[in-house]
Amino acid sequence: xxxxxxxxxxxxxxxxxxxxIGCGNCVTVCPHRIFRLEDNKAAVIDPDxxxxxxxxxxxxxxAAIYVNPDDGCGCAALIINRWLSRIxxxxxxxxxx
Amino acid sequence: MPLVSTTLTWRDxxxxxxxxxxxxxSNYKVIPGLYGIGRPGLDSPVLVTANYKLxxxxxxxxxxxxxxxxxVVDTRGINVWCAAGKxxxxxxxxAYQVKSTRLxxxxxxxxxxxxxxxxVGVAAGRLRKACGFNGIFGPxxxxxxxxxxxxxxxxxxxMRTVTFNTxxxxxxxxxxxxxxxxxxxxxxxxxxxxxxxxxxxxxxxAAGTRGIQALIASLLAVLAGAVLTPLLLPWIPSRQFWLKxxxxxxxxxxxxxxxxxxxxxxxDLPAAIALVLWAASxxxxxxxxxxxxxxxxxxxxxxxxxxxxxxxxxxxxTLALGxxxxxxxx
Ligand code: SF4
Ligand code: SF4
Numbered sequence: 001x002x003x004x005x006x007x008x009x010x011x012x013x014x015x016x017x018x019x020x021i022g023c024g025n026c027v028t029v030c031p032h033r034i035f036r037l038e039d040n041k042a043a044v045i046d047p048d049x050x051x052x053x054x055x056x057x058x059x060x061x062x063a064a065i066y067v068n069p070d071d072g073c074g075c076a077a078l079i080i081n082r083w084l085s086r087i088x089x090x091x092x093x094x095x096x097x
Numbered sequence: 098m099p100l101v102s103t104t105l106t107w108r109d110x111x112x113x114x115x116x117x118x119x120x121x122x123s124n125y126k127v128i129p130g131l132y133g134i135g136r137p138g139l140d141s142p143v144l145v146t147a148n149y150k151l152x153x154x155x156x157x158x159x160x161x162x163x164x165x166x167x168x169v170v171d172t173r174g175i176n177v178w179c180a181a182g183k184x185x186x187x188x189x190x191x192a193y194q195v196k197s198t199r200l201x202x203x204x205x206x207x208x209x210x211x212x213x214x215x216x217v218g219v220a221a222g223r224l225r226k227a228c229g230f231n232g233i234f235g236p237x238x239x240x241x242x243x244x245x246x247x248x249x250x251x252x253x254x255x256m257r258t259v260t261f262n263t264x265x266x267x268x269x270x271x272x273x274x275x276x277x278x279x280x281x282x283x284x285x286x287x288x289x290x291x292x293x294x295x296x297x298x299x300x301x302x303a304a305g306t307r308g309i310q311a312l313i314a315s316l317l318a319v320l321a322g323a324v325l326t327p328l329l330l331p332w333i334p335s336r337q338f339w340l341k342x343x344x345x346x347x348x349x350x351x352x353x354x355x356x357x358x359x360x361x362x363x364x365d366l367p368a369a370i371a372l373v374l375w376a377a378s379x380x381x382x383x384x385x386x387x388x389x390x391x392x393x394x395x396x397x398x399x400x401x402x403x404x405x406x407x408x409x410x411x412x413x414x415t416l417a418l419g420x421x422x423x424x425x426x427x
Contacts, residue, residue, distance in 0.1 A: 003331045004261055004391070010398035028234055029216035031259035031392065052395040053182070055216035068397050079396075079403055 011050040012068035017041050019064035026056035026065060098203075100133045103161040109154055126174035127153045131198040135164035139205040142246060144235070145191060146212060147172040147180050155239040163243060166204065170194045178392070181218030188220050192227035201229060210235040210242075210250075213257060259392045266327045269390045273323040273383070281319065284379075285312055291418060295425035303425065307368075311421070313357065314350055314372040315379065321349040322383025327390075338394075339406025342384025343377045343413075350376035367427055371420035378413030381406060 013034070022040040032049045035042045035056065042064070050067075057065040127148045134157060135141075143166040146156050153169060170190050172180030180186035191209065195201070211219055213234045221232030236245050236256035245252050288311040293304030322342045326333065333341040350373045385406045388394040 004393045005336060006394050007336055007398040007401060010401050011395040012397050025222070028257070029213060031214065031237060031257070033254060033258055049393075050395060051393050052397060053217050055181075055214075058218065058220050059216050059222065061222050068395070070396050079400060080407075 005048070006051070008048045011047065011052050012066075013044065013047055013050045013052070014066040015042060015044050016064040016066075017043070019062050020060075021062055021064075023061055025059040025061065029055040029059050031055065098131055098133050101157055101167070103134060103157050103159075105154055105158060109150075125150045127169050129169045129171040129194060131194075131200065131203065132157075132167040132169060133165075134160045134167060135162070137164045137166050139203075141165050141204065142210055143168055143200065143204060143208065143230075144210050144242065145170060145215070145232075147175065147177045147186055147215075149174050149176040149180070152176050152239075156242070159239050159242055163246065166200075168194055168198065168200065168209065177212045178214040178217065181215045184218045186215050186218045188218075188223045188227055191219055191232070192224060195228040195230055207231055208233060210245075212239075213237045213252070214259075261330075261392055263328065266330060269387075270324055270327055273327070273387065273390070274319065277319060277323065277383075281315065284315060288312065288315065291422055292425075294422050307421075307425070310368075310372060311375070313353075314376045317350045317353050318346050318376040318379035319383065321346040321376065322380030323387070325349065326380070326384040327387055330391075337402040337406070338388050338399075339381045339385040339402055339409060342387075343381035343409060345384070346380025347373055347377035349380070365424055365427075367420050367424035371417045371424060374413050374420065375417035378410045378417060381413070382410045385410075 015035075020041045022037060022042065024037055024042075026042050027035045027037055031053065032046070032051060034044060034046050034050050036045045037043070052068045052070075054067045054069075057063075057067045127150050129148050141164045144156060145168045146152050148169045148171055153167070156167060168191075170186060171194070172185045172190070175183065175185060177186060191211070195209070201207075207225075207230045209224065209230045209232045211221060211232050211234050214237055216234055219232060221234060224230055224232040233250060234252075235242060235250075236252045237259055238256070241252065241256045245256065289304050289308035292307035292311055293299045293301060295303050297303075322345070326338070326342050326345050329345070330341070333345060335341050335344070354369060354372060385399075385403065388399045388402075
């Protein structure tokens with residue numbers, strides 16, 4: 001996705017290279033090609049391109065990847081509902097996608 | 098085992114229009130289970146997909162001449178990516194369908210080809226233990242599956258990279274708009290009410306003429322925020338959606354007003370500014386909401402830009418409405 005870049009420095013993605021066993025799952029599943037295997041371990045080559053989908057973390061066998069765990073799609077309506085629910089204490093109704 | 102065709106009928110196409118416009122988008126389902134394509138046998142590949150009919154159709158449509166099984170998992174009629182994000186397209190659900198269709202008795206191999214975007218919800222490595230099959234991730238798009246199969250299960254970088262081209266952005270527009278009609282009607286009612294306030298306390302004729310102008314501004318905002326911004330996305334300056342929307346909304350309103358309401362523009366500057374500001378604020382919100390439909394915006398990023406965006410939108414609409422009422426007296 002070279003034509004589409006989002007806000008730099010925003011995405012929360014952490015890789016624990018010590019824990020990584022180099023299986024390559026994260027390299028395969030990432031829809032933005034954020035990882036590469038270097039010296040038999042995963043390396044994050046484009047942290048700002050991450051959209052926090054969580055596919056890499058779901059498929060890492062040793063839990064070496066941490067991604068912002070707030071799930072759901074990133075639509076504004078959902079986030080506003082979340083903020084409101086924090087104030088009102090009501091549960092969030094999902095969005096429409 | 099139901100066999101399905103690889104060509105779509107006019108009913109399928111009609112249904113696609115319905116689903117795309119949001120008319121029955123939330124439950125356009127295929128019954129979960131195993132389907133055959135061509136003349137599938139013991140060694141035919143098993144392709145897994147969601148039970149959203151458009152996902153299923155996209156898959157079967159690319160398979161003419163290929164013998165394969167399609168395992169449809171129950172994602173409550175939601176597409177692959179959103180379902181994986183919501184964890185309805187999950188490891189357990191795939192394992193459940195494998196068992197309930199007795200797939201192990203139907204094919205000889207033990208391989209499931211999953212859509213790459215299902216990886217958000219499916220941990221392929223856990224499937225073997227859960228149902229005896231190995232999960233591997235195929236390409237993102239159904240259209241690449243034939244190549245993927247021919248190349249012996251090899252997907253290149255392009256097949257593994259998500260795209261967001263003009264066509265992919267355009268199909269999202271109808272849904273964005275269809276979700277809007279309720280808030281739009283409410284906003285229009287309020288605008289007509291406010292438009293009547295004036296020197297004569299309340300004037301119905303002013304509510305009519307000025308209300309129409311406000312309505313036009315709202316329509317322009319929808320055009321700018323929900324149509325133009327998605328379409329022109331890569332070419333609009335700024336990475337933040339609220340700013341993209343505000344820019345396009347302001348420009349659209351200014352251009353259109355210069356063309357449609359030239360007299361308002363010159364004779365009543367405060368009113369004109371109010372309308373432009375209104376369009377910019379509303380378009381800004383609509384554009385910001387579009388982040389939920391793109392395949393590249395992180396939730397952390399959306400949270401960041403929303404603080405600024407909401408401040409602009411709330412400030413902008415308040416100022417616009419204030420100016421609008423004030424301009425009736427000026
Ligand atoms: S969260 Fe998604 S986009 Fe980000 S690195 Fe992982 S797989 Fe790639
Ligand atoms: S999925 Fe985990 S273990 Fe495998 S390469 Fe990536 S970080 Fe390393």
